[in-house]
Amino acid sequence: MKDNYVIIMAGGVGTRFWPFSRSTNPKQFHDVLGVGKTMIQQTVERFEGVCPKENIYIVTSEEYYDLCKQQMPYLSDDQILLEPSRRNTAPCIGYACYKIATKNPQANIVVAPADHIILKEQEFREKIKIALHFSAKNDVLVTLGIKPTRPDTGYGYIQFTESEGDIKRVRTFTEKPNLEWAVKFIESGEFVWNAGIFIWNVQTIKKTFEMFLPEMAEAFEEIKKDFYSDREADALKRAYPQCKNISIDNGVMEKAENVFVVLSDIGWSDLGTWKSLYDVSDKDENQNVIDAQTLLYNTKNCIIKTPQDRLVVVNGLDGYIVAEYDNVLMICKKEDEQKVKEFVAAAGNKGKEFV
Structure with a gap:
């Protein structure tokens, strides 16, 4: 497991979950389910057996540093990555991947949001391990696709091509379709929900950034000598203005041709709204x-x-x-x-x- 790393994205405010989720204390730091653990604590524990705790990195905003230390005191400061500004998921993921690459060029990485529900945790670990095994040996970008249970218009959809086993080549991505199209997607049997969970080796994602987000790649490459030092925060303030405000889906996944999906039935919800909490x-x-x-x-x-x-x-x-x-x-x-x-x-x- 020493080459396995996990990046947990925890910088969002979760406005749709107000008044519980606030700018000073967003939902990932709350015990939303009433189980005695916050969402980010549950997310970290979910990766037990996937990677060592010292290989877990949290990317969040500067104002949430104290919450991270309180809730995950075992994390070192080098494992809590503080973005100087919110610029969507591509810079967040790029920062963490380029930082990890300076420590371990063989790193095999899982990227996951801090605020999702996964009810079938053992099944989740098995799917993640399948994806990690595949990404460790191949020049691929992998995502988890959730078998849909209804024509939901609030999720993105991934179309895949038929092939043997759980790993399928991705044909198309579609952002939040209308109900008519969502129904057609479900009926076709060729679509899964996009869970926003990604798996790749660090060399592949760096090459992909260089191809599709070259300015961002250059910005992080220029400051790599400052990672894991007391110069890191100032270096980031120079790099982030050069980073486009763009999601990893729009910036990378929808453009790349080496994208695969692992079909998964893991009891997943993105818990974006009060209704989604009610449903689960x-x-x-x-x-x-x-x-x-x-x-x-x-x-x-x-x-x-x-x-x-x-x-x-x-x-x-x-x-x-x-x-x-x-x-x-x-x-x-x-x-x-x-x-x-x-x-x-x-x-x-x-x-x-x-x-």
Whole structure:
């Protein structure tokens, strides 16, 4: 396992999960599922047996350094990579890969978000190991594809070509299709959801950056001598303005021809919204998801998540989100959860302490 590395992306704010997810304390640092561990702690533990703990790197924002140290005290400062600004996933991944390459040119890397749910963890590890074995021996970019259970318009889709086994060559990527196309994708049997989990060896990803994102590759190549030193932070402030604000999907995966997908059934959800948390959570006899002290009357199909030291009495609600964290209480129809971003913008006008 010594050549296996994991990069966990943990710099996002998770606005759609407000008021629980805040700019000062986003959802990856919360115990969203009520299991006694935060999402990022669960993500790190998920890779036990895949790579040593000293080979796990967290890429996050400067303001979340303390949260990372509190929740993962076993990580050294060299394993907590602090971006000077948010510029989407390509710079985030490029920074970590180029840094790891200076330490281990044979590194075989998994990239994963910090805030996803994976219910079938043993199956997940098996799929990751299949992908790592493939990427260690081949000049390939690999992603995990989730077998879809419904025509969801909130996910990206990967079309694959038929071949033996779990590893398929990728034909196309499609970002969040409309419902008509999502239904056609599901019916064809040729599409999986894009989980945003990537696997490659470090030499392959460097060559790919040089091909498709040359300015970014040059920026990180120029500062490689400063990695693992007290000059790293200042070097990054020089490099990041040269990096395009672009996702790894748009910048690399959709353009490369050596892309493969491992078909996976791992109980995955990206937990991007309150509805996605409702969908994966256990429900009571009235289809309510409760993480709170409650007295419920004639209430069904709701998700209620509030502080445990507060009693919440609800009467006559059907299909609502009731969410309280710190100084904000939100009550909203589940079907209107796309308005949460509007609420956040309006709350910001009331004061920074609300967002």
